[in-house]
Amino acid sequence: MSGAGELSMALLDFEIALGNLVRARSTVPLSALHLDAAEISCLESLKTSAGFEFTVGVQRSWCVGRATRAGSFSFSVLSKEQRRQLLDEWVEAGGGTSSFFAAESEALLEFVAGRLPHPSHELTACRFEQATLRANQRSVDFQAPDSGILSAAGCAVSRGRYAAMVEFYGEPSEIVQALVKNEALPPISADTTNMLFGPGLDRLCRVASARETELWQRLTETMPLSDILGEGYHRDDLSPLLREGVVECSASGYRHLS
Amino acid sequence: MGIGFPYIAELPAELYRSGLMDFVEVTPEAVCRQRAKGNGVAIEIVPEQMDRARETCAALPMVVHGVELSIGSAHGWNPAYIEMLDRFQTLWPFAWHSEHLGFQTIPGENGAVLEVGVPLPVPPTKEAAAMIGSRAATICSRYGVPFLLENPAYYIADLPSDDEIGDDIGLMKAIMDCSPCRLLLDLHNIYCNAMNHGIDPFAAIDRAPLDRVVEIHVAGGASRDGFWMDGHNSRVPEPVWELLEYTLARAPGVAGVLFEMLDDFAVDLGARAIGEELQRAREIWCRARVN
Numbered sequence: 001m002s003g004a005g006e007l008s009m010a011l012l013d014f015e016i017a018l019g020n021l022v023r024a025r026s027t028v029p030l031s032a033l034h035l036d037a038a039e040i041s042c043l044e045s046l047k048t049s050a051g052f053e054f055t056v057g058v059q060r061s062w063c064v065g066r067a068t069r070a071g072s073f074s075f076s077v078l079s080k081e082q083r084r085q086l087l088d089e090w091v092e093a094g095g096g097t098s099s100f101f102a103a104e105s106e107a108l109l110e111f112v113a114g115r116l117p118h119p120s121h122e123l124t125a126c127r128f129e130q131a132t133l134r135a136n137q138r139s140v141d142f143q144a145p146d147s148g149i150l151s152a153a154g155c156a157v158s159r160g161r162y163a164a165m166v167e168f169y170g171e172p173s174e175i176v177q178a179l180v181k182n183e184a185l186p187p188i189s190a191d192t193t194n195m196l197f198g199p200g201l202d203r204l205c206r207v208a209s210a211r212e213t214e215l216w217q218r219l220t221e222t223m224p225l226s227d228i229l230g231e232g233y234h235r236d237d238l239s240p241l242l243r244e245g246v247v248e249c250s251a252s253g254y255r256h257l258s
Numbered sequence: 259m260g261i262g263f264p265y266i267a268e269l270p271a272e273l274y275r276s277g278l279m280d281f282v283e284v285t286p287e288a289v290c291r292q293r294a295k296g297n298g299v300a301i302e303i304v305p306e307q308m309d310r311a312r313e314t315c316a317a318l319p320m321v322v323h324g325v326e327l328s329i330g331s332a333h334g335w336n337p338a339y340i341e342m343l344d345r346f347q348t349l350w351p352f353a354w355h356s357e358h359l360g361f362q363t364i365p366g367e368n369g370a371v372l373e374v375g376v377p378l379p380v381p382p383t384k385e386a387a388a389m390i391g392s393r394a395a396t397i398c399s400r401y402g403v404p405f406l407l408e409n410p411a412y413y414i415a416d417l418p419s420d421d422e423i424g425d426d427i428g429l430m431k432a433i434m435d436c437s438p439c440r441l442l443l444d445l446h447n448i449y450c451n452a453m454n455h456g457i458d459p460f461a462a463i464d465r466a467p468l469d470r471v472v473e474i475h476v477a478g479g480a481s482r483d484g485f486w487m488d489g490h491n492s493r494v495p496e497p498v499w500e501l502l503e504y505t506l507a508r509a510p511g512v513a514g515v516l517f518e519m520l521d522d523f524a525v526d527l528g529a530r531a532i533g534e535e536l537q538r539a540r541e542i543w544c545r546a547r548v549n
Contacts, residue, residue, distance in 0.1 A: 011385045012332035012365075014418065019364035019374045042418060051414040051454070054485045058413070059376035066375075097375030099326065100292040100299050137293065 009039045017043055021052075022059050023094060063096025070096075070105040074112055074126040077179050086112055105133050119169045121178075121185045128176070131164035131197035131205070135245070138162035138199035144243040150235045152251035155225040157238065163198040163246045165208060165216045172207070198245035211237060212246075219247065259319055259353070261540045262473075262516035263532070266524050267307070271314040273529045278536045281319040281353070283516055284311060286346055287326060292338075297369070301326065301342035303349065312350060321473070321514070322346065322355035323442075329393055329407070330361035330380035333371075340400075347401060354472060354513075356406035356442045359390070359430065379412035382423040387432035394439035406442040406472050407433065411450035411488035426451070427465045434467045441470045443509070445501040446477040446488060446518070453486035459501055468509040476502055476539060477518040491523040493535055499542065506546035515539050 009017075017035060021043065030040045030047075046052050067090050068075060075083045090096060090111055098104040109130035116123040138161075149155055168175050170189040178185045194208040196216070208216065215233060228238070241247045260280030263273075265288060274282060289307040292299050326339045343355070360377035380386045390407075397405045409430055419425065423432050430441060443466060452459035476499070478492030494517065506512060517535045524532060 010332075011381065011383060011389065014381055015330075015332050015361055015378075016364050018378060019361070019372065022374055022376065022378065023372065046414060046416070049415060050484065051412075054413045054483055055376065055378070057483065058487070059374070063375050097373040099373060102292065103294065103299070 009035060013039075018046070021047060022056055023097060059097075060091060063091045065096075066098070066104055067091060067096040067108050070101060070108045071112060071126075071129065073129040073179075074109060074122070076182070077122055077125045086115060089115070102133065102137050106130065109133075119167075119188050121169065121175055121188070124166060124168055124175060125179050127164070127166040128195075131166050131195075134162050134164055135197045135199045135201070135204040138245065139204060142199040142245055144200050144245075145249070147235075147239045147242055149249045149251055150225065150238055150242065155249050155251040156222050157219065157225055157228055157247055157249050158222040159216065159219045160198055160245045160248050163196070163244075165213065166195045166197065166205075168193045168195060196241075196244070196246050198241075200243055200245040212241065215241075216246075222250075225249070259514045261536055261543060262321070262514050263536060264323070264516070264518060264524075265311050265315055265320075266519075266521045267310065267314075268521055268525050269532075270529060273532065274314050274318060275316055276533070278533050278540075279318065281321060281514055281516075282315045283321050283323045283518075284315075284350075284352075285323050285325060286339075286342060287324075290342060295338075298371075299338050301338045303342065303345055308349060319353050320350065322352045323408075324355065324357045325377075327357045328360070328362045328377075329357050329390055330359060330386065331363045332361070332386075332389065333363070333365040335393060336363065343401070352403060354404040354406060354440070355401065356408055356473065358410060359407045359426075359433075360410050377410065379410055379414065379417060379426065380429065381417045382419040382425050382429035382432075384420050384423060384432070387423060387429055388436065391433045391436035391439075394433060394437040398438045404440050404472055405438075406440045408442040408444050408475070409447055409466070411444070411447035413454060413485055415455050427462055431465070431467050434470045439470075440472040441467055442473045442475065443468075443471045443505065444475040444477070444518075445498050445505065446475065446479060446490075446494070448501060449495065449498050450479060450486050450488045459497075460504060463501065463505055463508070468505070469511060471505070471509040472511060472513050474502065474505060474509075474512055474515045475518045476515065489523075490518055490520040493527070493531065494538070499538065502539070503542050503546070506542065507549065515543055 030043055064087055067087055090108055095108055109126055113123060113126045116126060169192055170186050172193050172195055174186055194213045195205050196208040196212060197205045238247060242249060262281040262283050263279045265282050265284045267288060289311050290301050290303050292301050324339060326336055328336050358377055359380060361380055362374050362377045363371050364374060366372040394405060394407065409426060423429050448459050448462050451457060476494045477490045478494050479487050479489045480491055517539055
C-alpha cells in the first residue's frame with residue numbers, strides 16, 4: 001500500500017491497528033502493535049487527524065447508545081449523574097461495542113452491579129434485570145430435561161447457565177413496583193426474600209424456599225450429585241429445579257430423552 | 259421496481275399499503291435476535307417478528323439490506339449472518355440483497371472476534387479489492403440473486419492506498435471488475451464524503467461503475483463537530499436530490515430508489531413527511547424514465 005502514509009503493511013495488520021485504535025480511543029501505544037517505523041508513522045498521522053477523532057466520537061456515541069439500551073431498567077432507577085458516570089466508565093473500559101444485545105447486557109450489568117452499594121435496591125434492580133434477560137434469552141425454546149438423569153451414575157449438578165437468584169431487601173412486589181413507577185423506595189429491610197430465575201419458570205421467576213436458597217448458595221461450582229445427597233438433599237429437591245432450568249445436570253454416557 | 263422504503267416495525271402498517279412505495283427493504287436484524295452458540299453467536303429469525311413484517315409489507319416486493327456481514331474484515335466475515343440469510347431466503351425470498359463495504363470486526367486474543375463498535379472504511383488496495391471481490395462472487399453464487407455493495411461514508415481522510423485503486427470509488431470499481439456483484443449507490447454517502455473531504459460529488463459519481471448500479475439510496479444527515487454526518491435522521495438535503503437527478507440520467511440499470519431512515523427518526527418524522535419524500539423521489543424517478 002502507499003498513499004498518505006506510504007504504508008506497506010498487510011490488510012489484516014492495518015485493520016487490527018485501526019480497529020484497536022478506535023476501540024481504545026488512541027490509548028493503545030502503537031509500539032505494542034508489532035508495526036515497523038513507517039507503519040507507526042502512518043498510523044500516528046491518522047490518529048491525530050480530525051476525521052479519526054470524529055470517527056472515535058461516533059463510535060463512542062454508538063457504544064453509549066447500545067449500553068443505555070442494554071441496561072435500561074437499571075439505569076432508569078439511578079440518578080442522572082450516576083448513570084452518566086457508569087456509562088462513561090463502561091465505554092472507557094471498552095464496553096458498548098457488541099451488537100449482540102444479550103452479551104452486552106450480561107457484561108454491562110455485571111460491571112454496573114460491581115459498582116453499586118450492597119445492600120441497595122439499585123443493586124437489586126440491576127440483578128433483577130440481568131436475571132430476567134438471562135432467563136428470557138433461553139425461555140423461547142427451553143425444554144425441561146429428563147429428570148431420569150438424577151439417577152444416572154456420575155451425575156453432576158451445577159447452577160443453570162440461564163438461571164439466577166436475586167436478593168430483595170424487603171417485599172419483592174413492593175420494591176419492583178416502586179422501581180418501575182419511580183416511586184419512593186421502602187427502607188432496606190433485614191428481612192430479605194430470594195427470587196429464583198430460570199428459563200423454564202412461569203413468568204421466569206418465583207420465590208425461593210430457604211432450602212433452595214441454601215442449595216443455590218452451595219452450588220458455587222459443579223458438585224457431584226452424590227455429595228449433594230450426602231448433605232441431606234433429596235432427588236425430589238432437585239427435580240423441580242432441573243425442570244425449571246434453575247440447575248443443570250450432566251452425566252457421562254447419559255442421553256436426555258427430551 | 260421503483261420507489262422503496264425500509265421496513266420499520268414502529269410505523270403504521272397502512273404506510274406500506276398506501277401506494278407510496280413499490281418495494282420494501284428489510285434489514286434482517288429487525289426480525290432477528292442473537293444468541294450465544296458455542297464460542298460464537300447465532301442470529302436467529304424470530305417467527306413472530308418475521309410474520310408481522312410479512313403481514314405489514316403484504317404483497318410488496320422485498321429486498322434485503324444487511325449490516326452484520328462485515329465483508330471487509332480481513333480475518334473473516336460473520337458466518338452467523340450467512341447462516342441466518344440462508345434461512346431467511348427460504349422463508350421470504352428477496353429480489354436482491356446488499357451489504358455495506360466496510361469492516362466492523364477484528365481478531366482478538368485466543369481466536370476471539372472483537373467488535374469495533376462502528377463500521378470502518380476498508381483501505382483502497384488491490385489486496386482488499388481481491389479479497390472482497392472473491393467473497394462477493396461466493397455470495398452471488400450462493401443466493402442466485404444480485405448481491406449489491408454499498409459505497410460508505412467515511413470520516414478518516416487519506417487512508418493508505420494503492421495507486422492503481424486510489425480511493426473508495428476506485429475500490430468499488432476494482433471489486434466490480436473482479437466479481438459479478440452490483441453497486442448500491444448511496445448518494446447521501448457521496449454527499450457526506452464531498453462535504454467532509456472537499457471532493458466533487460458529481461465527479462465521484464462519474465467515476466463510479468454506473469452500469470452496475472441496481473439500487474440508489476437517498477437520505478439525510480446532520481452537521482456535527484465540523485463534519486456532515488451520515489445520520490439518516492432528517493429529510494433529504496436539496497443537493498442529494500440533485501445528485502439523484504444527475505445519477506438516474508446516467509445509470510441505465512437502476513431498479514429502485516430508496517429513502518433511507520433510522521427507525522427512531524422515522525417515527526418522529528411521521529408518515530406524512532415520509533410520504534412527501536417518497537413522492538419527491540417518485541417525481542424524479544418518473545422524469546428520468548421518460549427521458
